[in-house]
Amino acid sequence: MPETSRPAHPLSADEALRFTASRATETTFFFDFDGVLSPVTDDPDASQPVPSVLGVLEELASRVARVAIVSARPVSFLRSRFGSLEHVDLYGLYGLEVWHDGDVVTEPAALPWVPAMAELAERAKAELPQGVYVEYKRLSVALHYRTVPHLGGEVERWGHEQAERVGLRIQGGRMVVELKPPVDQDKGMVISDAVLGAGCAWYFGDDMSDIKAFDALRAREAVDPAFFGVAVAVANPETGAEVSSAADLTLDSPEDVARFLADALPVLAR
Numbered sequence: 557m558p559e560t561s562r563p564a565h566p567l568s569a570d571e572a573l574r575f576t577a578s579r580a581t582e583t584t585f586f587f588d589f590d591g592v593l594s595p596v597t598d599d600p601d602a603s604q605p606v607p608s609v610l611g612v613l614e615e616l617a618s619r620v621a622r623v624a625i626v627s628a629r630p631v632s633f634l635r636s637r638f639g640s641l642e643h644v645d646l647y648g649l650y651g652l653e654v655w656h657d658g659d660v661v662t663e664p665a666a667l668p669w670v671p672a673m674a675e676l677a678e679r680a681k682a683e684l685p686q687g688v689y690v691e692y693k694r695l696s697v698a699l700h701y702r703t704v705p706h707l708g709g710e711v712e713r714w715g716h717e718q719a720e721r722v723g724l725r726i727q728g729g730r731m732v733v734e735l736k737p738p739v740d741q742d743k744g745m746v747i748s749d750a751v752l753g754a755g756c757a758w759y760f761g762d763d764m765s766d767i768k769a770f771d772a773l774r775a776r777e778a779v780d781p782a783f784f785g786v787a788v789a790v791a792n793p794e795t796g797a798e799v800s801s802a803a804d805l806t807l808d809s810p811e812d813v814a815r816f817l818a819d820a821l822p823v824l825a826r
């Protein structure tokens with residue numbers, strides 16, 4: 557017999573899954589990529605999804621209304637990792653890019669910023685000390701100091717100065733500072749739009765930018781008492797405490813996410 561009123565927060569994973577099963581056809585599962593579907597690596601270009609998660613996501617997509625990855629990575633990168641999945645939607649660069657009908661669709665307001673981003677990436681490579689990894693993503697530049705943590709302060713300072721000089725926005729993350737165009741788009745806005753009309757949504761995240769997505773689920777619940785949102789944090793030594801304190805549930809690692817989903821599949825069986 558389907559449950560009719562949504563469970564109250566805080567909730568257990570079992571309760572949340574049972575209720576989700578009762579409205580699987582109206583449910584979306586959203587996932588961040590780095591630190592959620594893939595273990596963190598020193599080299600951002602080397603990160604790969606947990607092998608078992610590919611099959612699990614595709615299977616999940618057959619049991620709920622929608623599965624989507626919402627990442628700070630470009631869609632081209634996500635396609636290189638998830639291109640084999642036919643039923644998983646991709647949002648890149650915090651929603652500035654979407655994979656739609658076989659093409660990358662870019663938010664038009666961001667396009668004029670492409671040259672400034674390319675110039676900024678070159679300047680970062682020339683001016684920042686050796687060991688800082690500059691990741692150029694067409695519409696954003698991420699400055700990584702994971703392998704040189706003692707340079708974190710310097711990288712943060714440089715990033716903030718450049719953001720002010722060029723008129724960019726800053727997004728902090730796990731041993732990274734990222735510069736983005738001054739365009740209103742973030743993971744919270746992606747989720748707010750995507751859950752309009754949905755009955756239930758789960759979001760799995762590990763980083764500061766994911767807290768906005770959690771907030772979007774809460775905001776939807778506040779205006780729609782029938783909507784059920786579940787925020788799942790993935791533990792980590794950098795942002796874990798903050799993300800976890802904003803979440804309903806916490807999983808230990810990307811491998812744990814894959815196991816959790818595999819165990820959830822039978823509960824969500826149609």
Ligand SMILES: O=P(O)(O)OC[C@H]1O[C@H](O[C@H]2O[C@H](CO)[C@@H](O)[C@H](O)[C@H]2O)[C@H](O)[C@@H](O)[C@@H]1O
Pocket residue numbers: 588589590591595596597598599600601603626627628629691698700702729730731732734763765
């Ligand atoms: O939204 P996401 O998909 O989680 O992207 C957030 C950032 O992820 C990447 O950086 C992080 O993962 C790297 C690989 O494990 C790691 O080396 C780095 O320290 C982490 O910050 C990505 O490279 C960034 O562009 C994203 O902003």
